Amino acid sequence: MKSLKIASILIFSTLLANAQYTHEDSLKGSITPERAWWDLKYYDLAVDVDIDNKYFKGQNTIYYQAVENGQTLQIDLQAPMKITAVRQSDLSTTITKDGPNTYLITLAEPQVKGQMGAITIDFEGKPKIAPKAPWDGGLTWSKDSQGKPFAATANQGIGASVWWPCKDHMADEVDSMQISVTVPNGLWDVSNGQLRNMKLHEDGRRTCTWFVNNPINNYGVNINIGNYVSWEDTYQGEKGPLKLSFYVLPENLKKAKIQFKDAYRTLEAFEHWFGPYPFYEDGYKLVEVPYLGMEHQSSVTYGNGYKNGYKGTDLSGTGWGLKWDFIIVHESGHEWFANNITDKDKADMWIHESFTNYSESLFVEYFYGKEAGSEYVIGTREKIENDSPIIADYNVNKSGSSDMYYKGGNMLHTLRQWINDDVVWRDILRGLNKDFYHQTVTSKQIEDYIAEKSGLELNSFFTQYLRTTKIPKLEVINKGKKIKYRYTNIIDGFEMPLRVSIDNKQNQDIYPSRKWKKVKGKFLQVNKDYYVETE
Secondary structure, three states: OHHHHHHHHHHHHHHHHOOOOOHHHHHHHOOOHHHHOEEEEEEEEEEEEEOOOOEEEEEEEEEEEEOOOEEEEEEEOOOOOEEEEEEEOOEOEEEEEOOOOEEEEEEEEEEOOOOEEEEEEEEEEOOOEOOEOOOEOEEEEEEOOOOOEEEEEEOOOOOHHHOOOEOOOOOOOEOEEEEEEEEOOOOEEEOOOEEEEEEEOOOOOEEEEEEEOOOEOHHHOOOEEEOOEEEEEEEEEOOEEEEEEEEEOHHHHHHHHHHOHHHHHHHHHHHHHHOOOOOHHHOEEEEEOOOOEEOOOOOEEEOOOOOOEEOOEOOOOOOHHHOOEHHHHHHHHOOOEOOOEEEOOHHHOHHHHHHHHHHHHHHHHHHHOHHHHHHHHHHHHHHOOOOOOOOOOOOOOOOOOHHHOHHHHHHHHHHHHHHOOHHHHHHHHHHHHHHOOOEEEOHHHHHHHHHHHHOOOOHHHHHHHHHOOOOOEEEEEEEOOEEEEEEEOOOOOOOOOEEEEEOOEEEEEEOOOOOOEEEEOOOEEEOOOOOOEEO
C-alpha cells in the first residue's frame, strides 16, 4: 500500500507540473489512494425525482471489499448536487471535500484487507442540465407532444457523478446493482437490467425498481422518464432466448414497431461477428429518449427520429448508411465494445469507439456483402481530421481525438487487410469479447492480444495510428519499366506490407520501408482498403 501511495503522489506531482491539467483533473482521472484500496461490489441506488423543480433526492448504499488496508474512500458527486449525510451502521464517519466534486469519507475504523463493508450516502440537488446530450452530458428535461414530462440522463463524458454519488472511475465496475426511481403520477422510469418491482404510492407516484445482474460501468447507469408504452419479444440468440423490451412514446408506437426491427438485425449480425450478446441475464432494451441516443448497458437509448441513417443522412456518403438506423446499430454495438469490454482510463476510449465504428461496416457486410462493408468504412475517411492523437494523456480524465471513430474504424479495417484471413479476423473479434468478458482493460492489453492472435508484430502499427497523427504515405516513382517506392511520414520501425495492383495485376504484395525499393512494372496502385496516402 505504501508503494501505491508513493506512486500516486508521483503521478499527481507530474500532472500538476503540467499546466494544462488541474488537481481536479487528476482527482477525477486517476486511481487515487482513496480509490485504490477498495473494490466495488454492489450499489443500491434510490432516487426520488421532482420533475417540476428538476430536483433529485436519494441515497446510494455502496458495498465494497478492502483489497488493501484503508480507511478513507473517495466518493464523487458533482456540484450543484451535494452529499448531505453518510452512514456506516452505527459508526460515525467524517466527510471532507477536496475541490467541488470530490468527497473524502473517513470511516470510524480502519478497514482490513479482505474485509467487506458498506456505506449509505444521502444526496440531493439539481443535477446539471445537459447542453448537448450525450456529448455534453447531464440531465435532459423535455416534454412529449402531449405536454407530459420526458426526461433522461446521459453522461458518458462528464461522468455518472453528475447526478449520483459513486466511485466514478472506469477501472472499477460494480458487480451488480439495484436502481429504484420514484416518478410522478402517470409516468414510468426505465433503467438498466430487469424490472424487479413496481410500486404505486397513495399519492399516485410510481417507484420502478430495476436489477442489473452483470458488472456495469458507472456511465452506463441511466434513468429514462416518460409516459411510456412498451412491448416485449424474445430473440433466439447464441446463448438461447434473450428477452427484448421496447419503450416508446404512445404517438410513436406504430413507427417504432417497424423501425425497431433493426434491433433484431443488429443482434444477429453482432452475435456473428463478436459472439453472444454479453448481458443475457439483463435482457436487451431499446428506449426512446429526448436526445439522440447512447449505449447505456441493457438499456440502449434512442432518439434518431425513426429514420434510417444518422438523423436521415449517410455518414459514409455511399448510400449504404441509409439502409439501416444508425443509432440502433451503433449504440447496440457498444454492448460488446464499451459495456462488455470497458477501458480502464478515458484516454483509451478508442477501445469503445473504434471497434464500434467498425461494427457499422461489419453490419453492412453481414447483410449486403463484403464489398459494401468496405465501401462504407472507406467512405467515412472524409470525416477524419488528424488533429490530435487518438490516445490522450492518462490519469486526467481526458479522451483523445474524435478520430477514434472514423480513423479508428479505418485503422481496424486496414489491420484486417494485413491479417488477410477473415476467419482469423472474426476469431479475434469474438475472442476479445470472450477472453475479456465483463472486464476493464488497457489499450496495451487489446493491442497485445491482437498481435498474439494474429501472429504479427503490431507495436509500430498501433503506435503510428493511435499515438500520432501521421498517416503512412507511399511515395511512388515510375521509371521506365521499374517502379520505385518507399514509405514516408512514418515512425521508426513501421513496415506494414501493402496489397497492390501492378499493371492491372491485382493482389501483389509489396513491403515498403523508409528505404527505396524496386519492382518491375509501369503502374502501381494501392488497394483502397488500406488507410494510407499515396504520392
